[in-house]
Amino acid sequence: MAISDKDFEQLRDFIYNICGMYFHTTKKYFLESRLTRRMEATGAKTYQDYFLMLKSPRGSEELKFLMDEITTNETYFFRNVPQLAALENKLLPELVEIKNKMGFRKLRIWSAASSSGEEAYTMAMILLEKRASLLKDWIIEIVGTDINETVVAQAKEGIYNAYSVRNIPDAYKRKYIREDNGKFILSPDVKKFVTFNKLNLYEDSKMIFMKSFDFIFCANVLIYFDTASKSKVVQHFYNNLQPYGYFFVGQSESLHGVNDKFKTVHFPGGFGYKK
Amino acid sequence: MDKNQMMERAEILVGAVDDLPTIPIVATKVLQLLDDPDISVEEIADLMLTDQVMTARVMKLLNSPVYKPTQEITSLKRALVYLGLRHIRELALTTSVINAFDGTSGALELNSFWEHSFGVGMVAKIIAQKIGYQDLEKAYISGIIHDLGEVFLSNFLRDPFMEVLEYIKTHPIKLVDAEEKLLGTTHCEIGLSMAHKWNFPDSYCDVIAYHHNPGQAKVDPVLCAIVNLADLFCTVRGLNYGGREWISFNLCEEEAWSILKNESPKLAQMDVERFCYELDDAIPDVTELVSAMFAPS
Numbered sequence: 001m002a003i004s005d006k007d008f009e010q011l012r013d014f015i016y017n018i019c020g021m022y023f024h025t026t027k028k029y030f031l032e033s034r035l036t037r038r039m040e041a042t043g044a045k046t047y048q049d050y051f052l053m054l055k056s057p058r059g060s061e062e063l064k065f066l067m068d069e070i071t072t073n074e075t076y077f078f079r080n081v082p083q084l085a086a087l088e089n090k091l092l093p094e095l096v097e098i099k100n101k102m103g104f105r106k107l108r109i110w111s112a113a114s115s116s117g118e119e120a121y122t123m124a125m126i127l128l129e130k131r132a133s134l135l136k137d138w139i140i141e142i143v144g145t146d147i148n149e150t151v152v153a154q155a156k157e158g159i160y161n162a163y164s165v166r167n168i169p170d171a172y173k174r175k176y177i178r179e180d181n182g183k184f185i186l187s188p189d190v191k192k193f194v195t196f197n198k199l200n201l202y203e204d205s206k207m208i209f210m211k212s213f214d215f216i217f218c219a220n221v222l223i224y225f226d227t228a229s230k231s232k233v234v235q236h237f238y239n240n241l242q243p244y245g246y247f248f249v250g251q252s253e254s255l256h257g258v259n260d261k262f263k264t265v266h267f268p269g270g271f272g273y274k275k
Numbered sequence: 276m277d278k279n280q281m282m283e284r285a286e287i288l289v290g291a292v293d294d295l296p297t298i299p300i301v302a303t304k305v306l307q308l309l310d311d312p313d314i315s316v317e318e319i320a321d322l323m324l325t326d327q328v329m330t331a332r333v334m335k336l337l338n339s340p341v342y343k344p345t346q347e348i349t350s351l352k353r354a355l356v357y358l359g360l361r362h363i364r365e366l367a368l369t370t371s372v373i374n375a376f377d378g379t380s381g382a383l384e385l386n387s388f389w390e391h392s393f394g395v396g397m398v399a400k401i402i403a404q405k406i407g408y409q410d411l412e413k414a415y416i417s418g419i420i421h422d423l424g425e426v427f428l429s430n431f432l433r434d435p436f437m438e439v440l441e442y443i444k445t446h447p448i449k450l451v452d453a454e455e456k457l458l459g460t461t462h463c464e465i466g467l468s469m470a471h472k473w474n475f476p477d478s479y480c481d482v483i484a485y486h487h488n489p490g491q492a493k494v495d496p497v498l499c500a501i502v503n504l505a506d507l508f509c510t511v512r513g514l515n516y517g518g519r520e521w522i523s524f525n526l527c528e529e530e531a532w533s534i535l536k537n538e539s540p541k542l543a544q545m546d547v548e549r550f551c552y553e554l555d556d557a558i559p560d561v562t563e564l565v566s567a568m569f570a571p572s
Contacts, residue, residue, distance in 0.1 A: 016549065022549060022552040024552065024555055024556055025556045026556075086523065089447065089521060090447065133314060145556070146497050148348075175466075182528060183328075252552060254546070254548035254549060254552075255548070256546040256547070256548050257546075263525055263526070263527050264525070264526055264547055264548070265523060265524070265525045266507070266508075266511045266551070267511060267521075267522075267523040268510070268511050268513075268515065268521060268522070268523075268526050269512075269513070271511075271512070271548070271551065272524065
């Protein structure tokens with residue numbers, strides 16, 4: 001269903017203010033198609049009816065369904081290319097330099113909403129490529145956590161479909177992925193750097209033990225939390241980072257107004273939050 | 276390297292070029308006339324009409340989707356009435372600068388150069404608005420002309436400049452620092468030397484010379500800080516000469532950010548993330564504007 005530019009901006013502002021996710025104008029068509037599905041599901045006859053319902057007290061439930069539709073809930077390898085480029089070109093070399101000076105050659109990375117493991121394994125592949133140079137003799141630990149046990153089991157298994165692996169650069173694919181009957185099987189060389197566990201980000205007693213990370217990633221999850229929960233979880237991430245560490249959210253997400261301790265560091269096509 | 280030495284070197288390099296493009300006298304006169312509060316649209320239009328190239332480009336710019344006239348504007352006088360006198364200065368200066376370099380070829384691709392420049396102009400204007408800077412149009416023009424020195428390097432020092440561009444591909448340093456290292460001067464000093472030759476007003480000279488270190492600005496540090504910040508934002512949000520330069524910055528550590536926060540403390544509350552996303556959305560407008568300007572008549 002086509003909506004006017006004005007309605008699009010209204011919905012975009014609403015989603016941004018509540019969830020902290022920005023809808024680029026180029027995604028208007030996509031938003032419209034997902035909106036149609038939700039209007040059918042809820043029986044809303046016009047966009048205005050739907051929007052009024054979204055703003056009403058029972059709207060918070062519906063907003064979760066809408067966010068599910070528009071974030072597509074799918075993940076794949078090498079998803080956030082600008083973020084990975086920044087990590088590789090700048091943030092990782094800087095961190096290695098700091099830690100080398102301290103004589104502390106250990107790198108810890110946390111994929112805090114790891115789903116079926118693509119993000120954590122992407123990091124593992126990138127770091128593996130640096131094993132002979134920048135990260136020679138370094139201890140590498142990558143941890144993936146998710147609230148959903150099924151996806152944690154999938155992540156541990158490390159078997160993917162064509163959609164998940166479509167963005168992996170050929171050089172990486174040749175080295176780390178084996179194809180078998182339409183399934184894409186991850187090399188044990190990559191898997192051995194990553195451990196997966198079930199974790200609920202709301203559970204303070206567990207969160208305080210996730211210590212001393214250099215980089216933490218948490219994409220497309222905080223958008224489901226209300227502001228108070230978001231602040232609490234982000235504060236945990238802040239505490240769990242090393243003093244020079246970075247926290248990353250997903251493309252189009254924003255932490256504005258959630259935490260004023262992090263400093264925003266910009267790089268081409270994105271930004272990260274520095275402790 | 277010493278700033279004076281870099282300036283001396285820039286003067287020599289610019290002085291050695293015999294066919295340096297000129298800014299039409301008409302543009303300079305328009306700028307002077309606009310300082311007169313009693314000037315009329317008719318007088319300005321009459322003066323501008325004496326320069327056909329400028330008139331043609333002004334018309335093209337006005338009929339581009341960015342200005343979005345409801346119907347095509349065919350006369351210059353109507354155009355000036357439509358836009359209002361304040362915008363004429365912007366049009367006169369920018370069209371002349373563009374004309375001066377149109378058709379030239381150098382190490383940089385001209386369209387992506389202007390996309391960056393107009394992008395910085397647009398963002399500078401938005402930042403100026405946010406901090407309550409008194410002259411938004413000046414911020415816009417400053418953005419457009421801040422990197423003039425790059426066009427000179429690209430056109431008249433093509434080979435050494437190509438080496439600079441190659442160098443930054445493999446070394447994570449800023450373009451301006453690579454220029455200093457390899458050329459002994461930068462686009463800031465070169466641009467300033469050109470701006471002096473073209474009799475640009477002092478505040479524009481200041482922006483051209485100090486947009487990378489606004490704290491050292493002589494005339495208008497706030498304006499230089501606005502352009503510096505706009506430049507940084509454009510470079511990380513896709514208006515970066517086609518991916519020419521890889522930079523990163525931490526806003527809290529930027530001198531420009533401190534200068535502007537000092538000017539307008541509420542800037543500290545700015546939603547920088549959303550600002551970046553909105554900037555992504557505005558990029559098609561900028562590329563559309565630039566392609567409209569360079570479209571064949």
